[in-house]
Amino acid sequence: MPLSVCPRELSENVGMNVLNIAEYMQTLGLQAKVAAAQMARANAATKSKALLTLARLLRANVEALQIDNAKDVERAVANGLAAPMVDRLRLTPKVLETCAQGCEQLAHMPDVIGEIMGMKQQPSGIRVGQMRVPIGVFGMIFESRPNVTIEAASLSIKSGNACVLRGGSEAIESNKALAKLVAQAMQEAGLPAEGVQLVETTDREAVGQLIAMPAYVDVIIPRGGKSLIERISREAKVPVIKHLDGNCHTYVDDPCDIALAIKVTDNAKTHKYSPCNATESLLVARAVAQDFLPQIGAVFAAKGVEMRGCPESLAILKAVDGLQLAAATEADWSEEYLAPIISVKVIDGVGAAIAHINQYSSGHTEAILTTNHVHAQKFLREVDSSSVMVNASTRFADGFEYGLGAEIGISTDKFHARGPVGIEGLTSLKYVVLGEGDVRG
Numbered sequence: 001m002p003l004s005v006c007p008r009e010l011s012e013n014v015g016m017n018v019l020n021i022a023e024y025m026q027t028l029g030l031q032a033k034v035a036a037a038q039m040a041r042a043n044a045a046t047k048s049k050a051l052l053t054l055a056r057l058l059r060a061n062v063e064a065l066q067i068d069n070a071k072d073v074e075r076a077v078a079n080g081l082a083a084p085m086v087d088r089l090r091l092t093p094k095v096l097e098t099c100a101q102g103c104e105q106l107a108h109m110p111d112v113i114g115e116i117m118g119m120k121q122q123p124s125g126i127r128v129g130q131m132r133v134p135i136g137v138f139g140m141i142f143e144s145r146p147n148v149t150i151e152a153a154s155l156s157i158k159s160g161n162a163c164v165l166r167g168g169s170e171a172i173e174s175n176k177a178l179a180k181l182v183a184q185a186m187q188e189a190g191l192p193a194e195g196v197q198l199v200e201t202t203d204r205e206a207v208g209q210l211i212a213m214p215a216y217v218d219v220i221i222p223r224g225g226k227s228l229i230e231r232i233s234r235e236a237k238v239p240v241i242k243h244l245d246g247n248c249h250t251y252v253d254d255p256c257d258i259a260l261a262i263k264v265t266d267n268a269k270t271h272k273y274s275p276c277n278a279t280e281s282l283l284v285a286r287a288v289a290q291d292f293l294p295q296i297g298a299v300f301a302a303k304g305v306e307m308r309g310c311p312e313s314l315a316i317l318k319a320v321d322g323l324q325l326a327a328a329t330e331a332d333w334s335e336e337y338l339a340p341i342i343s344v345k346v347i348d349g350v351g352a353a354i355a356h357i358n359q360y361s362s363g364h365t366e367a368i369l370t371t372n373h374v375h376a377q378k379f380l381r382e383v384d385s386s387s388v389m390v391n392a393s394t395r396f397a398d399g400f401e402y403g404l405g406a407e408i409g410i411s412t413d414k415f416h417a418r419g420p421v422g423i424e425g426l427t428s429l430k431y432v433v434l435g436e437g438d439v440r441g
Helices: 008-009 018-043 044-060 062-078 083-089 095-106 147-159 169-189 204-209 225-233 258-270 284-305 309-318 330-334 350-360 373-382
Strands: 116-121 127-134 135-142 162-166 195-200 218-225 246-252 279-285 306-309 323-329 341-347 365-369 387-390 427-432
Touching: 018 127, 018 162, 018 195, 018 204, 018 350, 044 062, 044 095, 044 147, 044 169, 062 083, 062 095, 062 169, 083 169, 095 147, 095 279, 116 204, 135 147, 135 204, 147 162, 147 169, 147 195, 162 204, 169 195, 218 225, 246 258, 246 350, 258 284, 258 365, 279 284, 279 350, 284 306, 284 309, 284 341, 306 309, 309 323, 309 341, 330 341, 330 350, 341 350, 350 365, 365 373, 373 387
Parallel strands: 135 162, 135 218, 162 195, 246 279, 246 365, 279 341, 306 323, 306 341, 365 387
Antiparallel strands: 116 127, 127 427
16 A cells, blocks of 8 residues: 555545545554554653653643634534534633543553463463454544544553544544654654544545544444434444443432432533533432422423423422423434433333333433332343442442543444443453463364
8 A cells, every 4th residue: 555645644634535635544544553453562750751741731732722722613613513513612721621531541541461361271272362453543523622633542551452543524623633642652752653643634524534434443332412422323334332422311210319319410410511421311210209390390490491391290390480491392302402401201110210211222222210229229220321330320320430540432322332432342351271281182
């Protein structure tokens, strides 16, 4: 495959045609494949050095990064991007500090690459086990959030993989600035800069090329809106780790601690409206509805949250001053709003809650708020989602909060990786066999 086209020169050529983009992406793919072999050989100390250097560079360049980020934010506002999307775009000092802390957390975590597990002696005399190894090259396609560049890069470094990152056009300046720091950190640590590459063209044809390069890319991880993920799932010629929606539920059980339920439900919905782990649907046991709903309704009224309810919940909530109410439709039960809107339904109890969730949920994250241990255990066992919680906000469904250091995304698939995808989700297992001259009889 030709390497005659310089990726940076090509990306800056606004007149790129389809053939040029194809050649550009093939170049990135080949460079990633070569770098992947070097990344896989890197020892734990080298990878940790790269991650700690990246954390230092992020903290040292907060002001410069915000200047580049401001260009993206201003353009997004001018183009009428929805407020939740603009919110996702911002690189605040807090966001950058979280990125830096994620790098440090990863650096200090054990290196799982090369770990051998399950070694067992067989009757034939051989010993058989499995070794954890990098996947190789992953392609990451994401929208809005430029901090994903750091999350993906740091996980790629820690897991010994190479990656090709394609962020959204709305964050191109921020992503370029962050990618330069990643390259600097990797070079200072003695890792190949091509181990993490950013697609620097905003042409959508680059996505079509990236998802159709099985010779170079081992898995694709899309992170964005439903239409993007559906397109990639439909057109990709390599495996895809994905989730389509974040229709998360909070169920208020009978019995429960009402004060706890109000606090957790409020956080699950209003802490941030735009993330995929925000609660979008509220289920309330009938026996506690008269007590709980007016109180949470008052909280939501003060914060401008609209409640779309079933007839029973609306009858209870109509007495709450200033609360925006609407009748829920069938579509509301499976909707991911990413906005100050929540659906609410009064139900019989934990069994009905589980049935409703398993019918309408996207399989992302669900929580039960209860003081009944048996109900909690039943909910944990029977709810079919990637994260299931007891007495905690759905907003905790996050790789950083789970102690993974960072996450590459949330998977609602049921194979290989499920839930927040961290280091182990970016690895594979191969069988290793140890013998002493054994032959098969």
